[in-house]
Amino acid sequence: MESTVTQQTEPAVPAPVPVVEMRGISIGFPGVKALDGVDFRMFPGEVHSLMGENGAGKSTLIKALTGVYGIDAGTITLAGERVSFAGPAQAQAAGISTVYQEVNLLPNLSVAENIMLGREPRRFGGIDWRAMRRRSAELLAGLHLDIDPGSLLGDHSLAVQQLVAIARAIDVNAKVLILDEPTSSLDADEVAELFRVIRSLKDQGVAILFVSHFLDQVYEICDRLTVLRNGTLVGEYLVDELLRIDLVQKMIGKELTALDDLEHRAHASVVDESDAATFVSASKLGRRGAIEPADLPIAVGEVVGLAGLLGSGRTELARLFGGIDRADTGELTIHGENVKLRTPRQAISKRIAFSSENRRDEGIVGELTVRDNIVLALQADRGWFRPIPKKKQDELAQSYIQALNIRPGNPDALVRNLSGGNQQKVLLARWLAIAPRLLILDEPTRGIDIGAKAEIQKLVFNLAENGMSVLFISAELEEVLRLSHRVVVLRDRNVVADLENDGLTVDSLLALIADGRVASDDEALDERAPAVAVVAVGSGDGPAASAPSTPSTEGDRS
Amino acid sequence: MASNRLFWPVVMLLVLFAINLVAFPGFFEITVRDGQLFGSLIDILRNGAPTLIIAVGMTLVIATRGIDLSVGAVAAISGAVACSIILGSPAPGSLATVAVAITVALLISLVLGVWNGFLVAALGIQPIIATLILMTAGRGVAMLITEGQILTVNSPPFKFLGSGFWFGIPVAVIIAAVVFGLAALITRRTALGMFIESVGINPEASRQAGVRARGLLFAVYTFCALCAAIAGLILTANTAAADANNTGLFIELDAILAVVIGGTSLAGGRYSLLGTLVGALVIQTLVTTVYTVGIPPIATMVFKAAVVTIVCLLQSPTTAEALSGFRRRLAVRSGKGVAAS
Amino acid sequence: MTKLLEAPTTNRQPRQGRGTGPRGTAPTGSGRRPLAAAFGLLTSPKYGPVTVTGLLFVAIFVIGGFRYRGFFSGQVFLNLFVDNAYLIVLAVGMTFVILTGGIDLSVGAVVALSGMIAASLLQTGWSPGVVIPIILVLTSVLGLLVGLMVHVFKVQPFIATLAAMFLARGLCYVISQSSISITDPTFVQLAVSRIPLGAGLSITPSVIIALVVVALAVWVLHGTRFGRTVYAIGGGEQSGLLMGLPVARTKVLVYVISGFCSGLAGVLFTFYTLSGYPLTAIGTELDAIAAVVIGGTLLTGGYGFVLGSVLGVLVLGVIQTILTFEGTLSSWWTKIFIGALLLVFIILQKVLTARRR
């Protein structure tokens, strides 16, 4: 099927009927108007992106479509018919397959079941387990995910879970496939696999909604996009006709400049190793089954990035530094003094903060307010009998709400009701509030919009300049490169390289990660490089120059 | 939010009051007799005091996602201990004896609480089973102490705890108020309440944020046992007799019911002590209503079932939605009416 | 509720089939030896508790055999089933409910109620062929009402079933305050007949019924969509909803099943006691819950097996048997002894399943 959508120069009035059409959608929550008269449509065989800042209403719009939330006003049409779903089950039955923003799977069931639940192949009135395993193994293989379908889902890392969720969604014979930030914890390779699948579905005429805060990914895979701001519709555009700068401007309503100067400063302020005191240092620190003994010194004011593939053990290493897990070999010194971190509490008392990648299960405390969540760690450190005065709490909360642009800016809102990105910011605020000397950030920018990401990066940078050490993990390699003074590469739970960040490029890092040696030439990169989003946002170049030019994408865009 | 959740329980309380008033016009009368307050409402407060005290401890336990089934047994043990000490002493009527008895009983309850805390926090046993152990064995221990007999004590200072008056107010009520006030003060004026809630909502996140979940659990179960012991002393003093078989029997159900009617979720997290207070009052008033209205004993259970069901259904968010929809429709209609006129 | 301390350990089991895509080389995992496999069975969050429970049960039985004359016999073992057939059925129903993260406190009272219904109807000359279906339908309807309260009105299961418990118990009194004998020949026949197994061993028809219920439950939970949805709800109701699973229907049905099982257990109980008595089975709900939890099911839902619950019942039964064989305990020592045995059991179970921290 040819992509007919993009042949029109006008985004509006395309020839075929939209498969999804939402008109005048409004949804209000107590105190917040999440959506206000939003129109939205998708056509068969297109990849559509929903763009907007954190809290703009993207997830809410998706949930309105699939019947998770009832709508206060507006109409929804699916393939020309008015629909109103009472719940996700009905939406699914009508051909809308969805991966929601937070991984919503069942940790207590096997991977195979998580993929097939609700559509299990049956035999003699019961589930045909054999067929189920076979089918799920096929689907996993389709995503190049080599895990045992019989293993418990809960045993896998968040990234794997995210892929499993995707596998589940693409198995359904859907007319519409919705992916709400599916790539937030995926590496470049997994993203490439996903895109391959998306393209083939698109060729089969499936309409795909792809939400992501990674502009590169959006520009690589999407045909059209709809921009939301503060719950209202900004407009619908053809991706090819919208410059990145313009897109960002439409999303945030003003120009974004934060990244520019960061880019410059990053290279200017690499810490001079010789006179920097080592703050914390690990020697032969390891934990059986999780991470092999590793050496890792971190200097005062230094930002160390951890790079590696999914499952390479970055999280596990970081957890040892944060006292989340106990190391069973090696030792940790702080300012040369031997310390044992048995609990997170002990780490915190040493001013080491660990911000988990799994914000829902290990990060936020959903039923508590934004204020409580922000002061939690600080208060825990002070002890229960020395409560932070109410006024001080409010000040703290307010200052971080402003600094990180948390929305809604109401310290009494329950964190559970915040959008994903805003929850992440609250989590970050909690750790900044304890004024850490070592801040461990495991995927801190997961699901964070582009403006906030820049703010956070700037913040990290400034804090590092003021003497805070940072251990930084991100699936986005260029983010690692942009922020880090040093990059430590892990592979199969081993530290394989420890490099100064001068002259490092995404390509050379990738080679290291993949093969465990520094790339001398670019043989290994030939097929992989295009899939990696290399270009920094807002670097000033036009979209044409920065868009990765692979033959396949080119073919899709006329 | 909390005030919202309390709306229907309070209404239910008022309805029960009204029923009582119809059955017995003197229900609201409070007179002063021999310098003591006297009346049905006072009885409700006094008899509800032990349940309330236990429910306060239970609220905190439940907020951490736990439950404590052993409170009845702990109450029985503390009553048995106190009575047997008083009985065994040469001067059962002396204040010192009673003070010693009470102190020992409370100390023992602390040990029992720590024991529960140990099973739950240190060994990670599911609270319902962990406390089931003490629920079963504890009553055995209480009976061991009394040798299965009802120990009647003749000790005015001890009796004072259960049926005495202080400035005209029943001592039991004063004790309940103090326990309630202290619990509210300690958890809400310090960060304890937030920690308890946070551990109840997301234990792993709380741990990573540096909250000492283990210590907290120890503290909470110990406090709950202490509450149970205080309640046990009041219950025992009320009849001046330790009845190891019956003191605090099924009181855990009443306490849990009070907590839940008060709007605290058994899934842990946010709790409301005020709600628990209302819940305990509803339960005690319910019992009194059965007596005043003269509901025959065979129908008592059905009546209780009906009241609990009604409170729960009224409190339900589904009902609230349905009601607000109805109200909205009413408003629209009346709005139209105004526009037309 | 124990998630509290288990969370950090259960979540972080190193996975085996690791690696992402063609590049990933699995360093461990393939070719596990039997010893490792056995160890894995013990420590797996899924099978560990059940395995340990089974082993401990065998251990208790063997120890009892050494300690008491006549204990280590086939009939003593079979009597565990004979005496606890009704409890097995109760525990099966309870397992469904607890797997979804709920709880059912009404089962004891419903057992009493179905006994009362049976006794009073049989007394007025109804035929057992009518009475038993009526009981099963009535208790299922009661379960349905509870399920609707829990799902539609979001009433916490603890409270909804507590109300049902009051109601069922109250209805018992309404039917009759005093106990009623059952003299119906069919019931009497079912009560006294024994099915010989050879070698002087025998069981009762109730045991067969209970085992059929267990087999059905195993099949439903592991072989049908409904059963998997039960586990899914326990694993995360919200996720289940978003995955488009029939959460509402399943959640309500689970209480219907528990109601049905309680009714059936009540009927088995009347086979056992041949009477209806309003005060019977007080506290039996705690036995059923304890059996389920001892059997390794998490009260928070999502993890556990029916067979574990059966083991749990057997453990409670064997504790009871030990008590009668001991034969010298005063009333209070009996209670303390039950508590102590329970404690030893739970702690051993915990220690044996504990994973490296």
Place this chain on the structure above:
Amino acid sequence: TSGNAASDGPKPLDELVVGFAQVGAESGWRTANTKDIQASFEEAGIELKFSDAQQKQENQIKAIRSYIQQQVDVIAFSPVVETGWDAVLNEAKAAGIPVVLTDRAVDSQDDSLYVSFLGSDFVAEGEKAGQWVLDEYADSSESVKIIQLEGTTGAAPAIDRAEGFAEVIAENPNLEVVASQTGDFTRAGGKQVTEALLKSNPDVDLIYAHNDDMGLGAIEAIEAAGMEPGVDIKIVTVDAVKDGMQALADGKINFIVECSPLLGKQLVDIVKQINDGEAPEKRIITEETTFTQEEAIEALPTRQY
């Protein structure tokens, strides 16, 4: 009786084994009962296997089955409930083990299932209490208001004591039970119920409690209401435990119908009779009396429980 241990001649007492399945230890009365039985058997030099059913019939059935398996010489038990014993008693009969019931009866058509029933007659107790009330108010012309404190709903003593009482007082239409509530056989229950009922029925004349403990609770409530128990409001109870007798002696209770837990001696006698091959009487009613204040003062010093 069917072939029992006696058929091969009497055994020496120290070879006899008796299995006793007690209801539980739900009250002081019950504990006294247990203690007396245990003490009596010890004194007689007969081995007693004891089991506590924790108020559960199924436990009692299990215990009896276990006694059958252990081939004891005599089984004695106080049934938790009257019904539902045919199956297990038939097993005992088949095994040739004689069964003695204590305290409570079983409701079975086939009275060959047990050799003897030793215990009180709860209905008669209710009647005795009623009779006293009838006599006390024989020449009262006004209506007499009575509050009844019932035992645990559904329990046999509660049902029977209410029945016997009601039957007798029906003779005098002036006697009117204005309220009847359960106090669960406990002091706390008795106190709370009385407290509430006194508020709505302040002019009550008499309280009839199904056991002493509830009566003692009622005394507390009456005193708290500023009235004098035994004078302003008369109290009649059943049981005659020590605390109750004391209250009776003090004039706070007016009349107590005895229900003795001291069955041990009589039970030992029955066991000996069986062992000797004699047939004990089918129904042995415990020797019980009633107490007025004077009698109580007299009996109190020798009261054992």
